[in-house]
Amino acid sequence: MSFDSDxxxxxxxxxxxxxxxxxxxxxxxxxxxxxxTPVDTGRARANWNVSVNTIDRSVNENARGQQTPTLxxxxxxxxxxxxxxxxxxxxxxxxxxxxxxxxMVAITINELRNSLK
Numbered sequence: 001m002s003f004d005s006d007x008x009x010x011x012x013x014x015x016x017x018x019x020x021x022x023x024x025x026x027x028x029x030x031x032x033x034x035x036x037t038p039v040d041t042g043r044a045r046a047n048w049n050v051s052v053n054t055i056d057r058s059v060n061e062n063a064r065g066q067q068t069p070t071l072x073x074x075x076x077x078x079x080x081x082x083x084x085x086x087x088x089x090x091x092x093x094x095x096x097x098x099x100x101x102x103x104m105v106a107i108t109i110n111e112l113r114n115s116l117k
Contacts (some may be wrong), residue, residue, distance in 0.1 A: 023075060033104045044088075
């Protein structure tokens with residue numbers, strides 16, 4: 001089964017509109033991946049960007065901690081991205097950190113899939 005199929009079945013089972021389901025998943029994914037991101041200075045956690053229809057590759061050099069994304073009604077029906085453009089984020093995802101030896105993104109996706117069942 002695909003992740004899309006899981007989401008569709010969840011929406012049908014709960015009676016929620018797809019826009020609502022997707023926006024909740026985006027908020028949950030952002031929160032979960034951010035919490036799993038290892039902390040040294042806080043830059044990696046602070047640079048998870050949520051954007052709609054276009055990839056936000058910006059890097060905030062001064063940010064620390066978790067940023068709260070903003071999604072409006074209808075954004076769940078558009079292409080939504082969760083991106084971290086720090087040059088070392090791939091190394092963190094592939095196990096270079098003792099705090100997150102198994103990464104953050106892949107684990108979050110699996111947890112979200114399981115929560116839809």
